[in-house]
Amino acid sequence: MRFVFRVDASSEIGTGHLRRCLSLAHEIRTQGLDVLFVCRQHDFDYGPLFLRESFEFVALPPAPEPTLVDPDAPAHARWARADWSFDAAETIAATQAGNVDWVIVDHYAFDARWHAKVGEALQCRLAVIDDLADRSLLADVVIDHNFHPDHQAKYRNVMSGIGCLLAGPRYALISNAYAETPKYAFRDDVASIGIFLGGIDLLHVTPVALDAVRAAGFEGVVEIALTSANPDVASIQAMADSDGRCSLSIDLPDLARFFARHDLQIGAGGGAIWERCCMGAPTIGLVCAENQRYSLPYLHDEHVLLAVDILAVASECRLRHISHAVMTTLSQPTLRREMSETASRLVDGLGVARITRILATEFSGHDHGC
Numbered sequence: 001m002r003f004v005f006r007v008d009a010s011s012e013i014g015t016g017h018l019r020r021c022l023s024l025a026h027e028i029r030t031q032g033l034d035v036l037f038v039c040r041q042h043d044f045d046y047g048p049l050f051l052r053e054s055f056e057f058v059a060l061p062p063a064p065e066p067t068l069v070d071p072d073a074p075a076h077a078r079w080a081r082a083d084w085s086f087d088a089a090e091t092i093a094a095t096q097a098g099n100v101d102w103v104i105v106d107h108y109a110f111d112a113r114w115h116a117k118v119g120e121a122l123q124c125r126l127a128v129i130d131d132l133a134d135r136s137l138l139a140d141v142v143i144d145h146n147f148h149p150d151h152q153a154k155y156r157n158v159m160s161g162i163g164c165l166l167a168g169p170r171y172a173l174i175s176n177a178y179a180e181t182p183k184y185a186f187r188d189d190v191a192s193i194g195i196f197l198g199g200i201d202l203l204h205v206t207p208v209a210l211d212a213v214r215a216a217g218f219e220g221v222v223e224i225a226l227t228s229a230n231p232d233v234a235s236i237q238a239m240a241d242s243d244g245r246c247s248l249s250i251d252l253p254d255l256a257r258f259f260a261r262h263d264l265q266i267g268a269g270g271g272a273i274w275e276r277c278c279m280g281a282p283t284i285g286l287v288c289a290e291n292q293r294y295s296l297p298y299l300h301d302e303h304v305l306l307a308v309d310i311l312a313v314a315s316e317c318r319l320r321h322i323s324h325a326v327m328t329t330l331s332q333p334t335l336r337r338e339m340s341e342t343a344s345r346l347v348d349g350l351g352v353a354r355i356t357r358i359l360a361t362e363f364s365g366h367d368h369g370c
Contacts, residue, residue: 002034003035004124005025007039014198015229018039025037026352029055037055039057042062065082070083092118103126108132125140127139127359129144133154133155133157135158136161142166144167147302147304172277174347186336194222194267218330225250225252225258259279264329266326269289273299273305279344282337284326285306285307287307287308306335
């Protein structure tokens, strides 16, 4: 079987979509199946990543942005930097070298029109990775690994084109490494804090988080995880050097051990939330993007983490809000223990294995296994 992933990364999109696709692609390849990535060139250099990961990929060239207004365009259509029909045609051309069984698309810019054009041309099944439910979808499978009290209600307005919905953290798109790595061992005292604000950190919150930790009175060790795609690496390194008890870890192959070795984590509310949950890491989850409001408030209410919506406050107030959350968690070991235990029950790290089995086995032939 041959699987094609259509996903992009950029300073506007971030790297989270690509990262969760890579987690699923690794599991698919482990099962002896072929994988191809199709990504449009924006301002992210895919080459070193795919060379390191040993995945075949096609880089679509930068395209002229649409000049005509599309009244039916999805809210995030600009992320594609190309008309949906133009992108679909280029995706089809990039994949016609061999038979395609599945196209897995993780892109908020594309709706049912793109899905229909690609699926019909390639005569393949489509899986859409989504968490917004904000546009028409046409797919055999929709994968939404976020927590929601009622996914059927969430997708009610777009369900007509969905064959099967794989929903919730049971299908968390995280590496198998998280199921295999020893989990965080709870301690009442916080000896160290980990900070990871995503691959790019679009809001430049990492320095604010470090300042907030110190403003909360924590004088212990802090480790910041970054990727080389973060434009602020040099200034954050200088800040860490000045701090004296802060270190940087750049481009870790996975963050499992990072999440397991600290007594408190501060992070953005994207896909890494499920990685922290799997490791049982007590977490302050920051709402750093609109789509993160679809899951973090629910996780807060379920005592999985302590959520702070930094989008809801002025930028100059973010330090104070994060610092208050740090003080709260430092002073309440019972709260941190509850978060650790609740989070670890929510995610077992086997999501990509479940998804791969469904796509590769239960959808084989005419058996629509969902």
